[in-house]
Amino acid sequence: MSAEIARFLLRFQKMFQPTVHVLVPQVLFTYMVSDISQKSPSPSLANKELFRIGVWSGSIAMLKLAKPGDLASFWPKSFDAEKLSNFVRIFGSAAWYLITGHLPKISTEKKLEKVLWIELREISGKESFYKIEVPEGINVWFFLAGAYEGATLTAFRMLGEEENYLSMWRPLESGDGIEGYYASREINANDIARICINSNVDFFNIVSWEDSSLFAEQLLGLKIPLLK
Amino acid sequence: MSLYKLIVFTGPKGAGKSSLIKSLFPELDVRFEEPSYYRDYMLAGGLAVREVAGRRDAIEVIMAAIAKWNINVGLLVVDSSRPLEGVAEPRFLAVIERAEKKALVANKVDEQGSQVAELEKFALEKGLEFFGVSTKTGVGIEELKKWITTGEKTVKTIPTPVPPPVPKPPLPIDLVPVVAKKTPDKSRLTQEELEVLELCDGKRSINEIAMKTGKSYGEIKKIVDKLMSLGYLETLKPKIA
Numbered sequence: 001m002s003a004e005i006a007r008f009l010l011r012f013q014k015m016f017q018p019t020v021h022v023l024v025p026q027v028l029f030t031y032m033v034s035d036i037s038q039k040s041p042s043p044s045l046a047n048k049e050l051f052r053i054g055v056w057s058g059s060i061a062m063l064k065l066a067k068p069g070d071l072a073s074f075w076p077k078s079f080d081a082e083k084l085s086n087f088v089r090i091f092g093s094a095a096w097y098l099i100t101g102h103l104p105k106i107s108t109e110k111k112l113e114k115v116l117w118i119e120l121r122e123i124s125g126k127e128s129f130y131k132i133e134v135p136e137g138i139n140v141w142f143f144l145a146g147a148y149e150g151a152t153l154t155a156f157r158m159l160g161e162e163e164n165y166l167s168m169w170r171p172l173e174s175g176d177g178i179e180g181y182y183a184s185r186e187i188n189a190n191d192i193a194r195i196c197i198n199s200n201v202d203f204f205n206i207v208s209w210e211d212s213s214l215f216a217e218q219l220l221g222l223k224i225p226l227l228k
Numbered sequence: 229m230s231l232y233k234l235i236v237f238t239g240p241k242g243a244g245k246s247s248l249i250k251s252l253f254p255e256l257d258v259r260f261e262e263p264s265y266y267r268d269y270m271l272a273g274g275l276a277v278r279e280v281a282g283r284r285d286a287i288e289v290i291m292a293a294i295a296k297w298n299i300n301v302g303l304l305v306v307d308s309s310r311p312l313e314g315v316a317e318p319r320f321l322a323v324i325e326r327a328e329k330k331a332l333v334a335n336k337v338d339e340q341g342s343q344v345a346e347l348e349k350f351a352l353e354k355g356l357e358f359f360g361v362s363t364k365t366g367v368g369i370e371e372l373k374k375w376i377t378t379g380e381k382t383v384k385t386i387p388t389p390v391p392p393p394v395p396k397p398p399l400p401i402d403l404v405p406v407v408a409k410k411t412p413d414k415s416r417l418t419q420e421e422l423e424v425l426e427l428c429d430g431k432r433s434i435n436e437i438a439m440k441t442g443k444s445y446g447e448i449k450k451i452v453d454k455l456m457s458l459g460y461l462e463t464l465k466p467k468i469a
Contacts, residue, residue, distance in 0.1 A: 056399055059453075060464055068457045157450075158457045218398045220453070221446030 022101065025129035033134055033143075043137025044206050050138075051207045054146020055153075055215045058099075062151040065098050066091070068158045075159050079184045081110040088118055088182070095151050099144075102126040104177065111195045114184035120148070121177035141171030142207065145178045149212065152182070153222055162222055166192065168212050170203050179203075189225045232276040233298055235376060238323040239305035241282035244335040247363040248305055249277055252373050265290055275300070280323055287319045294323065301376050302327025308334035308342040308360065312350060321354060329379060331357035333372065338362040357381060398445050402433035402469040405452050408462040416458070424451045425460055433467050 033050065040046035074090055076083035085108040096104045104120040111117045122128075130140045152167040166189075169180030179200065183192050189209070196203040213224040237245045241262055249269065250258040256269045256277065265286045269277040278297075280290060302324025324330045332351035337344055337360040344360050351358035357375065361368035375381045405428040414422060427437045438448045455461045 053399060056401075059449075060403065060466075063453060063456050064463065154453060157453050217446050218444075219446060219449065221444070221448070221450030 022127050022129060026132060029129045029140075029143075030132045033132065033138065033140060037135050037138055043135070043139075046137075047139050047142040047206050048211060050140065050143040051146035051149075051211070052215050052219070054143040054148075055150035056219045057143075058147030058150030058152075059154040059220055061099060061147065062095065062154040062158070066095075066155065066158065071155055071159055075161070079114045081108075081116050084108075084116050084182055088116075091155065092118065092120065095148070096120060099147060100126075100128045100130070102128065111181070111199075112183075112187060112191065114187050115192060115195055116182045117179070117195065117199060118181065119172065119177060119179045121172070121174075124176070139171055139175070141175065141178060145169040145171050145180070145207075146215075148178055148180065149216075150220065152180075153216060153220060157220075157222070166224060168196065168209070170196075170200070170207060173200060173202065185225070189227050193227055232270075232274055233300040234276055234278045235271075235301040235303070236278045236280060236297070236299050236324060236327065237303050237305055238280040238287075238320050239282060239303075239333075240307070240310075240317075240320070243282070243305045243307045244363055245279050245282075245305045248303075248333065248335060248361065249279060251361075251363045251366070251369045252376065253277060282320075284319060287323060291319075291322060294326070297326070299324065299327040300329065302330040303333050303376075304331070304356070305333045305335055306347065307336050308344055308347055309336050309339040312343060312346050329357070329375075330355075331359055331372075331375070334358070334360045336362060336364070337367060338365045400469050402435050402467045403452070404431065404433050404465040404467045405437075405455070405461045406430050406463050406465060408459055411460045412458060414460075417455075417460075421451050421455060424448060425455055428452075428455075428461065430465075433469065435469060 032053070036049050036053075037043070037046045040049055071091060074083075074087045076087070088108060089106055092106055093103050096102075100122070102123060104122055107119045109117045130144060132140065134140060146169070148169040149167060152169070153162065156162045156165045156167070164185055166183045166185055167180060169178050171177075172179050181192065181195065193204070193209055209224075209227050213226055216222040216224050237249060239245055246258050246260045249256060253269070253271065256271075258269065259267065262283070263279055263281050266278050266280045269279075271277060280287065304320050304324055332347060332354070334342070334344055334347045336342065339362075348358045348360075359368055359372045359375070361372055363369070371381070407425065407428050407430065414425070417425065423441065424437060427440055432440070434448050434452060435445055438445050441448070452461065452464070456464065
């Protein structure tokens with residue numbers, strides 16, 4: 001009887017407290033952020049390194065967790081903002097859920113003929129691995145933005161679309177999510193960069209377009225055109 | 229005591245003594261066969277080059293008279309691509325022991341397997357100057373000549389062997405691709421993809437495969453992504469790089 005009560009109490013406790021599924025990644029993530037912060041000469045460089053590791057992690061997550069067939073079933077044959085928005089709502093949410101443990105709020109907006117702007121915001125109050133206290137200037141959302149960038153670029157690869165699409169992600173200024181784009185490579189890189197800066201003037205402040213290009217090539221073997 | 233100040237060249241047969249003399253003093257009519265005991269070449273200014281035979285019996289004979297040699301410069305010439313044991317023989321060191329200036333000259337530094345670092349260490353232990361040269365390419369010849377004639381050694385002549393670049397993994401973590409138990413038909417893969425798949429043994433990481441194939445981390449990751457998507461790989465195991 002006492003064992004049953006104990007089990008019930010544990011289940012009850014789980015509803016209100018983070019479980020080991022959150023605690024262990026949280027401790028490990030804290031250790032990683034702490035290590036990077038200490039080794040980096042400035043918070044900006046620490047954020048850039050968090051982003052870089054994020055790109056790598058996101059790529060692995062996408063490879064291991066998604067099936068190319070599932071992705072393909074919702075992927076539009078050509079650039080269609082509405083169908084792409086649906087894709088983001090399904091797979092973007094699923095990816096976010098798998099990584100963070102909760103669903104995000106998603107908003108999309110067609111910016112140019114072939115550029116879709118996307119914002120993902122966390123639902124406040126949800127526990128997750130990245131909810132940690134950090135030194136001033138360190139922003140854990142760079143890890144998540146990097147992870148999303150790596151995951152999206154890898155998804156394009158799995159869909160056989162890496163030569164046709166681009167995607168970059170950065171933290172929201174409000175500190176509760178990330179923003180980025182899906183764009184056809186037919187669009188000039190400078191025009192895409194302009195859209196990013198118009199949406200958030202600091203979009204490329206810490207992790208530049210060139211940084212994204214470098215990390216994609218270094219970690220994923222993927223070429224992103226440079227700005228002219 | 230000999231009338232001339234001597235520049236003595238000693239060392240094992242085949243080390244390149246004659247070639248080195250010719251490289252340093254092109255005006256001399258150098259003979260390339262081993263001398264019976266030693267052979268002299270006259271230089272201007274009361275200097276002479278003396279090439280000593282490398283044979284043990286020849287050196288034993290010479291040692292009886294060597295005290296009377298007025299050795300200004302003593303050079304122990306060795307083939308740097310050969311094992312150090314032959315160089316360390318005391319008889320060669322004995323020939324140049326009384327020289328005012330003495331040096332170990334590692335010839336053939338351009339050849340594969342050149343043991344420059346070991347020879348330099350040996351020279352340091354024996355109190356010898358050290359020069360790495362190649363009579364074939366001319367490396368180090370001018371510096372050695374300058375030291376012989378003026379005693380100045382301004383330029384470090386040891387051509388430091390450049391180790392092959394080892395690509396650094398882009399992150400401290402790496403991934404080990406694990407091949408699926410049941411893989412699809414391999415005929416769909418390119419030669420490059422097949423090569424990478426064959427290197428996936430469940431232990432080798434992406435960076436190790438990159439090093440083995442001479443490709444970058446990114447290039448291998450791209451292939452691994454494709455192999456994973458197509459079902460040739462089962463999983464990617466994280467590994468400390």
